[in-house]
Amino acid sequence: MxxxxxxxxxxxxxxxxxxxxxxxxxxxxxxxxxxxxxxxxxxxxxxxxxxxxxxxxxxxxxxxxxxxxxxxxxxxxxxxxxxxxxxxxxxxxxxxxxxxxxxxxxxxxxxxxxxxxxxxxxxxxxxxxxxxxxxxxxxxxxxxxxxxxxxxxxxxxxxxxxxxxxxxxxxxxxxxxxxxxWEKEAAPLRGVPVVVQHRSWSYLADWLGLKVVADLEPKPGIEPSVSSLAGLLDRLKTQPVRMILRTPYQSSKPGEWLAERAGIPVVELPYTVGGSAAAGDLFGLFDDTVAKLKGALK
Amino acid sequence: MFKPTLLAAALAGALPLPALAVSDADLAALRAEFQQQLDHKLKELQARYEDRLKQMEARLATPDAPAPAPREARSNDFNPELSLILQGGYARHKSGERRPTGFLRDAAISAPARGFSLNDSELILSANIDPDFRGQATVILADGQANVEEAWFQTLALDHGLTVKGGRFLSGIGYANEQHPHAWDFADNNLMYQTLFGEHFTQDGLQLKWLAPTDTFLELGGEIGNGNAFPGANGGGGRNGIGSWAAFAHVGGDVGESSAWRAGLSRLAARPRGRESKLFDTAGVDTNNTFSGRSRTWIADFVWKWAPDGNPRERNFKFQSEYFQRDEDGELIHDTSGVNTPGAYRARQSGWYAQGIWQFMPRWRAGLRYDQLHRGELDFGANQAALLPAGYTPSKWSLMADWSPSEFSRFRLQLARDHAILGNPDDHQVSVQYIHSLGTHGAHKF
CATH class of the missing domain: 3.40.50.1980 (Nitrogenase molybdenum iron protein domain)
Structure with a gap:
């Protein structure tokens, strides 16, 4: 049996x-x-x-x-x-x-x-x-x-x-x-100037109207160096930004280096499903992305 | 239907012929019918144009409605992927050959270059031939010559985990064998592969590989070849039959998200005829020797790679180790350019290397390697007195650091202590090397 x-x-x-x-x-x-x-x-x-x-x-x-x-x-x-x-x-x-x-x-x-x-x-x-x-x-x-x-x-x-x-x-x-x-919630983000780490956020910026002022990477895929970051810091003095965006898989060091000196927050966005505790599925991914962006604006 | 009526009406209106005796009432009826049909037709036309206008408006309103032309990844359209590896550098070490004491090695291996030198430039062309096959050729460009290192086709559509490769290819035995020099983690080859094959074992023949349908990686492969390359040899005469056989099994998997490993066991058999090796005799004279007989090699390999969260971009560690055992027996003719004395030859030798490469920050890596060879049982038969060296265990330490400004360029500094030769250590080998990759270069294997 x-x-x-x-x-x-x-x-x-x-x-x-x-x-x-x-x-x-x-x-x-x-x-x-x-x-x-x-x-x-x-x-x-x-x-x-x-x-x-x-x-x-x-x-x-x-x-x-x-x-x-x-x-x-x-x-x-x-x-x-x-x-x-x-x-x-x-x-x-x-x-x-x-x-x-x-x-x-x-x-x-x-x-x-x-x-x-x-x-x-x-x-x-x-x-x-x-x-x-x-x-x-x-x-x-x-x-x-x-x-x-x-x-x-x-x-x-x-x-x-x-x-x-x-x-x-x-x-x-x-x-x-x-x-x-999300578009309604993210309305205050329109026109907000940001610095990105790699071109990972071009589409997000395009969607929500964020203004990408600079990239931490001097050229795509090339790791930022101290001198390239110092140059960027100078630029931010005349062209201030509100936050630095990065993915969970990128090094946090270049962003933190710049954030500390420029007095702006680094926001680690989930980037994809599983990128944060809240990004359990595609809906959670953007819930969390919008929430984190708005949080950094305050 | 519309046109003849229109024509009739026009004729009727334009040419009021009294001779036809058409009554006013008839004419009025005809006119009314004409008007009605015209109205109807106009309305129909209007409706049709309105429809088309609406469609056009709808198309304009959604900018991405005309679907973008599907563009799936192509490798440079129909042209082959073309890649050129530039290598060269500076080396400082003792002059002459560095043949490990007590081992038969390919006579074609020349002494390593000293001072500034251009290493092999590799020209690699590869492309899908058609939906069923892929082809690749690797040509080594050196002064006054171009050597075909690889030229093979590989099946793409056999399915069921089967792949057939044919032509000249790097054998699937061991781990480092399939790596080209530009993919090495050190400026030179490890002693084990140098001794076994020179650079790596190349087959002119066929390879069949089968990947098991399991969640754990399990790959089995078999190869047959002409056996021209060391440890095989055909004495320049070639042969109709098979000169070398190889079989290998690889297993691998992940441990958590951060670690991945692969282990393998390989067997290579060859029947060399008139295989040339240079040996120093006991009097210290360099002699030419030829070996004919059987050569069988076991190789066990193991690789472990670690990266935090499986993301090697910033930090990663790679451990790699291989062990071999080679059995050879047959006849060795000693001093072929001199006294030419034949004698039995029997050897059971082994060796291993282990290396660790640590990328401690983006762009920067450091590595340590240790090589050791064991003379094992070595019997030169009738030539024993002339050839058997004193017992010695060749070994070598190498320490390297490299810097990669991008994925496509690398600069390396290496320090080594080479104790491969009895009584002739070279403790201060220094190499500086550059490796640059131009064009579309395919991914390297795990």
Missing amino acids: LLRVLLITLLLAANTAQATLNVLACEPEWAALTQELAGDLARVTTATTARQDPHHIEARPSLIARARNADLLVCTGAELEIGWLPLLRRESGNARIQPGQPGYFEASAHVHLLERSGIADRAQGDVHPGGNPHFQADPRNLLKVANALAPRLVQLDPANASAYAARNQDFQKRMVAAIAR
Whole structure:
């Protein structure tokens, strides 16, 4: 009897395991978005955490093993993962997640990218000529990506097409309402001058109307030095700012150095899901982001 | 339908021909019908234009409605990714070759350069060939020559965790074997790899790899090759059959968020014919020797990487260690350019190295490495008296610090104490090195 129960449980488990999509998201925001759209229909894991710099991840054995078993890769694209994702795909021996296959989803293909310079000269630092890849910081982009990701999930798992469509509709509704609320709450932030650390906040600034006056990094991807920070401090004397913005994965030292001397706060924004205790999902992410920005304004 | 009626009406209105005897009532009826149809048609047209206007307005209102052209990551459009590695520097050490005492080593390894020198410049081209294959070539540019270090294709679409590589490629055995010199953490190769392969073991052949469908990384691989490269050799004559076999297994995983590891076990077998090695005989004369027989090598490797929260950007630590055991037996012809005396040769030797690299702040790293070789059982048969050196354990300490202004450039200072040769220690090796990467350079393996 016990054996039979065990067998049936095992069979059921095997069946459900087959039915669910195995999704590997490159960054936590896409894991959260896939979870919103797929719910229990997908087993979603993320290759990076909010405390890891998505530019600089190693193609660790554990990631290769997960890529091997993935039905779908959901990544940012726009060269953000160029240092590790191509290797992960090649080493995986998994034909489903190669470029051009339905199992490879690049979010950047579905949004309008800012800072498309087209210039690929490394004298300008670690540039992304195709555009700034940190577009998850504007929640309006999440709506667009969800609208593209839902059909992709349907394509891979047509049996559950209506569930994905319904979940997307529900997500869009909740997100549109939330965006309206955040925009209202963040109205006092419009025109507020800020200093950023790396171009991680271009989309957030674009959305909320923050005015980016300077970047701690002298050039994208180049670590700030004492002399570059001193130069920046001089500039802030004539062009004062209200706060310095940074991600959880960036060094706190350059920001603190400048903050102490310029007498302004450094705000560590969650940047992505899991970036702070309150940023448990995509809604919490922006609740916390707006709250922290407003807190620093006081 | 509309046009003939219109025409008829126009004719009727313009040419009131009395001969046709058309009554006023008839004409009025026709006019009314015409007016009605015209009105109707106009309304229809108006409605149609209004619809189109509305559509255009709607499109203008949402600026991003025309979906941006999907632009997925491309590597330089259809051109191959092109990358050039520039390496060079300054080295200060004793002159001559530094062959570890008691080991047969590839005769093609030349003495390391002293003073200012240009190291190998690597030119790397790679691209997807088609949806099924990827290709890469690495050419080493040196004075007056260009050596093909690698030129291979790799499958992309075999699926089921399978990958086949063919051509000339760096063998998957060990850990450091697949690393190009620019990816080394020290200015020179470790003694173990220097002794075993010169730089690294290269196969001209085929490789099959399989990645298990498990959550823990488990990779199995097998290779066959022509066995031209040391420890194989074909005496310049080549062979139809297989000259070298390799098999390897790698396992790996994460420990928490901060640590990742990989361990491996590899086996390399070769049947060298007329393999050339230089040896100092017991009288101190440098002699040429050739070996033919069987060569089998075990390699165990282990790598541990740590970074706070798994974010290596600021601080990280890497520990790497490998151990080998090589068994060779066959015939050694001693002093081929002189007396030419054959004798049996049997050796069971081993060695290891361990190194730690510590990035203590962004851009800055420091590293320490220790190498040791064990002569083990060594039997030169009939040439024993002429060749067997006194017991000695070659070893080397290396200490390095490097600074990387960006991801693409690096400068390194290395100090070493080299005790590879019996009675000839070199305690004050100094190297200064630069490594620059130009163009699109693919990611390095874990």
